[in-house]
Amino acid sequence: MKTKPCFSISQNRTMIGAVASPLRHNFVYLIVRTVLRILFVSIGPNVFIFVVTILTVNILRVSNKSRRKLFRMNQSLIEQYASRENNQTLLALMIAVKFLVLRGLVFAIDLFEVIIGFNDPNFPLLNQFMSYAVDISNLFVIINSATNCMMYLKGAQWLDSKFNDRQTIKRKKTICEEGQLLGDRLTILCTSWDKVMKNTGGELGTRIAWNMLRKHPTMLNLKNDEPEKVSLLNGSCKRSIDHVKLKEIGNRITAFIYELLDLMKNSQTEDVITCRIRRVGAVHYDRKINFKTSLFKEFKNTILCAVADCEYDTPEERDLAIESWNIFTSFIIKEMKMGTWVMNDNVHQVP
Numbered sequence: 186m187k188t189k190p191c192f193s194i195s196q197n198r199t200m201i202g203a204v205a206s207p208l209r210h211n212f213v214y215l216i217v218r219t220v221l222r223i224l225f226v227s228i229g230p231n232v233f234i235f236v237v238t239i240l241t242v243n244i245l246r247v248s249n250k251s252r253r254k255l256f257r258m259n260q261s262l263i264e265q266y267a268s269r270e271n272n273q274t275l276l277a278l279m280i281a282v283k284f285l286v287l288r289g290l291v292f293a294i295d296l297f298e299v300i301i302g303f304n305d306p307n308f309p310l311l312n313q314f315m316s317y318a319v320d321i322s323n324l325f326v327i328i329n330s331a332t333n334c335m336m337y338l339k340g341a342q343w344l345d346s347k348f349n350d351r352q353t354i355k356r357k358k359t360i361c362e363e364g365q366l367l368g369d370r371l372t373i374l375c376t377s378w379d380k381v382m383k384n385t386g387g388e389l390g391t392r393i394a395w396n397m398l399r400k401h402p403t404m405l406n407l408k409n410d411e412p413e414k415v416s417l418l419n420g421s422c423k424r425s426i427d428h429v430k431l432k433e434i435g436n437r438i439t440a441f442i443y444e445l446l447d448l449m450k451n452s453q454t455e456d457v458i459t460c461r462i463r464r465v466g467a468v469h470y471d472r473k474i475n476f477k478t479s480l481f482k483e484f485k486n487t488i489l490c491a492v493a494d495c496e497y498d499t500p501e502e503r504d505l506a507i508e509s510w511n512i513f514t515s516f517i518i519k520e521m522k523m524g525t526w527v528m529n530d531n532v533h534q535v536p
Contacts, residue, residue: 242277
């Protein structure tokens, strides 16, 4: 650009105006300028972000594989790490796709401006259309910048919930298959259950009840008519876990698991077993005892920890036992949640 004196008719005086230098009209310069702008303004940033996303996903996948090779993990941990890896990959791809989609209009407008150009007085409708397109593209850019934090916060939670739902459905199908429900997996469940009861002195149910009540102490009132002495100074060594009512709840939990295993050993149908579990959930719902997700997690984790603490001949046998109980407890939790949906009028009609 350079300046040049010119006469203004409207103001009736000589002024200095800006005019394009001969370089701006040079054909080679126009080609080089167009190519450089396409590379560094229009196409370049999009391609760079796409390549960086692909490289990041690949690096995360290699890192996760290397980490898994360092440790021996059971199937549950493998699924957990696989879910994290898949969620990280999907989240990165979702952010990249969102960026490309919302920046696509800006990319198209830049290409149109560089190659064809607009603001041509011979095409007023095209100029008006491009003006609206620029406003819409600016809105898309703002949306893209404003939704990144939502993608990281809510997107990860949404992917986790979808993966957990898929795993729950998969485990339910696995446990309800005849070959799994009445075959080798049932043998593993029964054998490991005997070991757990021997290792815990028959008080696994009490442990489960204790951990659940410790998580939510207000769920159940443990006060009774006889005052409990809990101080070592007054001649009593009684622990809270030895409470009579807590023992009663623990015995019911143990008897319930015994009953389910007996139903499977007696070749009962899937409907009979699921209805029995749902009845337990419906009865608790009728008695205003609501099980939160954290309580179900305590129920499951207590059983899995007790199974893992038992002695096994081989590490593979331990992994099979943990995986079997992981599937079985997920099946129980799923059906108990289904039972809570039963109306109070139908509680006693469930077989």
